Amino acid sequence: MAQTLESRFPQELVDAIIDAVWDASPSRSDEVKNLSACSLVARSFVPRTRSHMFYNIVLTTAEGIQRYHAMCIASPIIPAAARRLGLCSNDTDVIDHPLLLAILELANNIHTLVFHQISWNALPQAVLDTIASYPLTAIMLHDVVIPSISSFFSFLRQCSTREEIELLLSQTLRVESDGSGEDLAVETMSRDKPLAVRSLIVNCDDNSREAIHTILLSASSPFNLQNLSLTQFLILPTNGFTADGVGSWPSLTLLRDAITSANPQMLRSVEAYSLLQKPPPFLLYLPSVELLSFSLSDYPFNMLGFQPIAVLHWWINILVHSEPYNLQELKVIALFWMEEESWIISDEGLKEWERLDGVLSSPKYCNLKRK
Incomplete structure (x- = not known):
């Protein structure tokens, strides 16, 4: 058979x-x-x-390390098939386990590294040296503390991969100053940096904003955004909104700085989700974007259900300013904070939606998918 x-x-x-x-x-x-x-x-x-x-390895406990190592010894095809490795514990029983390094040396075809709830300085140098030799295509940091940014940057520069990678930053990230002499001043443009980022996904709270700036945009950062083609930003405020409702400006400023450090002709997909109520005093420049997705939220100032029309106006201005005639898809995401809620569309709101329709009705947007 x-x-x-x-x-x-x-x-x-x-x-x-x-x-x-x-x-x-x-x-x-x-x-x-x-x-x-x-x-x-x-x-x-x-x-x-x-x-x-056997694609995914997730090491969270000492018992899990022992079991997986036994499987690797019994069948060498298991570590050879692994492509994604997750270190998901700050417990010294996991990080310092004598079999951890043996597993990492056996699973030498890892493409994606995931660090979750890790303090970077707790990782032994032998572990860092081993995973730096992997042919990496993606690095994901979830809820990571980096007491020494110089150690983190040194690891990244040591990585053997030099092809384009995916970078994902999520939950709470913290970078502490270690007096290392690293230049943490923010650059506006990437220079010759070894790690070219193709895809950048940021899903963090507002407390992580400075850490993200340091990781991505400082002069000492090894990340190069010149080939960035896809970015997704969701940074939620942790300290509420200011009285004028500009609580999400800093997250959009971070997105703007990332886009400024990229090549606008390479950027194809932008997703920006925030609780913005009033737009910032700058526009994003997205001339080559093919997918654009953004959110409109009623929290916390529109409790009567009026749409944040000024924010919609701002995004329309970005389209007018950027002229992204290769645009294929536009998504507007409504974020509601009450069940069964709906928006009241004022006359002003109707004019803005009509304006958006007028912009996208131009024959120059011939690639736009209409549903």
């Missing part, structure tokens, strides 16, 4: 079937069950199921 299947179905079709099964699995336990069943169909099903089943 297995030979019949293998002769009738090309490997590309087999891989597509397994990918579909994997995508449709609602949970990790379902993934394991479904992929295990696939691996029993035929020998040609095994490589693809193996690549999905």
Whole structure:
């Protein structure tokens, strides 16, 4: 039966079937069950199921490290199939576990590094040296404390990868000054820096803003944004809004600075979500964007349900200013803070929506998908 299947179905079709099964699995336990069943169909099903089943390593406990190491010794194909590594504990029992380094040396095909709830200086140098040798394409920092920015930048400069990477910053990030002499002044343009960022996703609270600025835009940062093609920003205020409702200005200032440090002709996708009520005194320049997504929020000043029309006006001005005639998709996300809430659209609001329609109705926006 297995030979019949293998002769009738090309490997590309087999891989597509397994990918579909994997995508449709609602949970990790379902993934394991479904992929295990696939691996029993035929020998040609095994490589693809193996690549999905052993793709992700998440090390959170000493017991988990011991179990995974035993699996690696029993079957060397398991660490060889790993492509994503998550270190998700600040517990010394995990970080200093004698088997951790052995696992990292066996799983040497990691493309994505995920650090979660880690204090950077707690990571042993041998661990950093090993993961710096990986062919990385993505670095993700979730709730990370960096007591020594010089140590963090040194690790990044040591990374063997020099291709474009994805960078994700989320939750609370904190960078502390260590008196290292690193130049933390903000640059407006990237120079010859080794790590070219293709995709930048920021999903943090407002307390992380200075840390993000330092990581991305300081003169000593090894990140180069010149090839940035996709960015997504969501920075929520933690200290409320000022009386004039400009509480999200700093997050948009950070987005502006990142865009300024990028090549505007390379930037294809921008998603900017905030609780902005009044627009900042500057515009974003997005001449080559193909996907633009932004939010309108009624919190906390529009409790009667009036739309933040000034914010919509600001985004329309960005379109007029940038002339992104390659735009293919525009999404306006409504953020409601009350269940079953709806907005009252004033006459002023209707004029702004009509203005947006007028701008996008230009024949120059011939690539825009209309639904």
